[in-house]
Amino acid sequence: MDKLQIVGGKRLQGEIAISGAKNAALPILCAGLLTAQDVKLTNVPHLHDVKTMLKLLAQTGLSVEQDGESVTLNGANINNLVAPYEMVKTMRASILVLGPLLARFGEAKVSLPGGCAIGSRPVDQHIKGLRQMGAEISIEGGYIHAKCARLKGARIHTDMITVTGTENLLMAAALAEGETVLENAAREPEVTDLAHLLVKMGAKIDGIGTDRLVIQGVNELKGASHGVISDRIEAGTFLCAVAATGGDIVLTRTRTDILDVALDKLREMGVELTLGENTIRARMDKRPRAVSFRTTEYPGFPTDMQAQFMAVDAIAEGASRVTETIFENRFMHVQELNRLGAAIEIDGNTAFIQGVDRLVGAPVMATDLRASASLVIAGMAAQGTTLIDRIYHLDRGYDQMEVKLSAVGADIVRIK
Ligand SMILES: CC(=O)N[C@H]1[C@@H](OP(=O)(O)OP(=O)(O)OC[C@H]2O[C@@H](n3ccc(=O)[nH]c3=O)[C@H](O)[C@@H]2O)O[C@H](CO)[C@@H](O)[C@@H]1O
Numbered sequence: 001m002d003k004l005q006i007v008g009g010k011r012l013q014g015e016i017a018i019s020g021a022k023n024a025a026l027p028i029l030c031a032g033l034l035t036a037q038d039v040k041l042t043n044v045p046h047l048h049d050v051k052t053m054l055k056l057l058a059q060t061g062l063s064v065e066q067d068g069e070s071v072t073l074n075g076a077n078i079n080n081l082v083a084p085y086e087m088v089k090t091m092r093a094s095i096l097v098l099g100p101l102l103a104r105f106g107e108a109k110v111s112l113p114g115g116c117a118i119g120s121r122p123v124d125q126h127i128k129g130l131r132q133m134g135a136e137i138s139i140e141g142g143y144i145h146a147k148c149a150r151l152k153g154a155r156i157h158t159d160m161i162t163v164t165g166t167e168n169l170l171m172a173a174a175l176a177e178g179e180t181v182l183e184n185a186a187r188e189p190e191v192t193d194l195a196h197l198l199v200k201m202g203a204k205i206d207g208i209g210t211d212r213l214v215i216q217g218v219n220e221l222k223g224a225s226h227g228v229i230s231d232r233i234e235a236g237t238f239l240c241a242v243a244a245t246g247g248d249i250v251l252t253r254t255r256t257d258i259l260d261v262a263l264d265k266l267r268e269m270g271v272e273l274t275l276g277e278n279t280i281r282a283r284m285d286k287r288p289r290a291v292s293f294r295t296t297e298y299p300g301f302p303t304d305m306q307a308q309f310m311a312v313d314a315i316a317e318g319a320s321r322v323t324e325t326i327f328e329n330r331f332m333h334v335q336e337l338n339r340l341g342a343a344i345e346i347d348g349n350t351a352f353i354q355g356v357d358r359l360v361g362a363p364v365m366a367t368d369l370r371a372s373a374s375l376v377i378a379g380m381a382a383q384g385t386t387l388i389d390r391i392y393h394l395d396r397g398y399d400q401m402e403v404k405l406s407a408v409g410a411d412i413v414r415i416k
């Protein structure tokens, strides 16, 4: 198993190009199932999750051609409507094949994803919504088996805001008969990116970017070309790195308009930010100030950036409080940060962080994707050497993180 070895205390300086967003690319790849024509995608990041998704899609009969960051999909010969457990268990986004397969072929059998390290992560709202659209759904042997000759539009109000649920129902509604109204829809930029692709494919969607999506179903969708949006979480992660280590970095190929809260919190920490059209320059030459926050749905503070900001809070001046409202168990990084010398205590879904003067390198274990990123940041800020084990979590969602960071001066190497 690969490990990362980091020698801390290096100032960061230089440019980092941000990759396409994992959480946009995965649903967008599934949209390839909705048409018999070519869907041509660019800015698809090189990630383990993207590889897994392409493998899952290819075994349905979807043709996949990949050339660097470009992927062309063709769904003219889909002949297998099953997403097997072996694949789904490694990547929860696999559930996103359910809506498209059911809507286009009238049937789908998808393994239930189950929980993961950060929480139980049920998919009851996906199932409820599809049932409202007329699907017959049974759950047997760990599989969701859904059938419906043609889905019918419905008014669906999900019990909570669900990102993947909105995406699944949106893709299903695009090919349903009549009008679907998705109330309480997720407004995350990744949902919006998927909606923009669907519109290019001929879908009729109103209210994009709001919490009420109105979809007039069409009989067929066509091919389209689309560039995946830039990864706001990757950008936020590198900005936290510079907040923790100090330095002067410029992020390129980024989006400044979808990072609002994170940028506000970084400014509060003392990071000097200069925004260009697709660039963010971040300068930091002092100890960060502690910031408190609470994760919520977009446009609130993203749960996917909680761990990285906590790593900065760990060495900041002052005390802070971080409340996680999306997932019940997303504090796995706390124990590991404390192994590096952080002073963090957890009470229910709130972490209390007392900033310490210094962290000291140690062997630590990555437990999930963003927890891994927080350990990389902490390791870069710590004195001495940090060895991070189980970085396959990191490879799921970051495109060559150690390569990008060493190019701007971090001392970080992958040990095979
Ligand atoms: C709203 C939110 O911030 N969602 C995050 C969630 O998306 P992801 O799509 O994985 O999760 P959801 O948005 O669906 O879940 C939000 C909440 O609703 C609950 N739920 C969801 C669906 C369902 O059928 N039943 C149910 O109870 C979940 O357990 C969770 O507490 O994790 C992703 C990966 O970390 C993040 O990128 C998303 O920002």
Ligand SMILES: C=C(OP(=O)(O)O)C(=O)O
Pocket (backbone or CB within 6 Å): 022, 023, 091, 092, 093, 304, 369, 370, 397
């Ligand atoms: C936890 C994440 O992803 P996933 O939903 O694929 O587990 C994430 O993107 O932070």
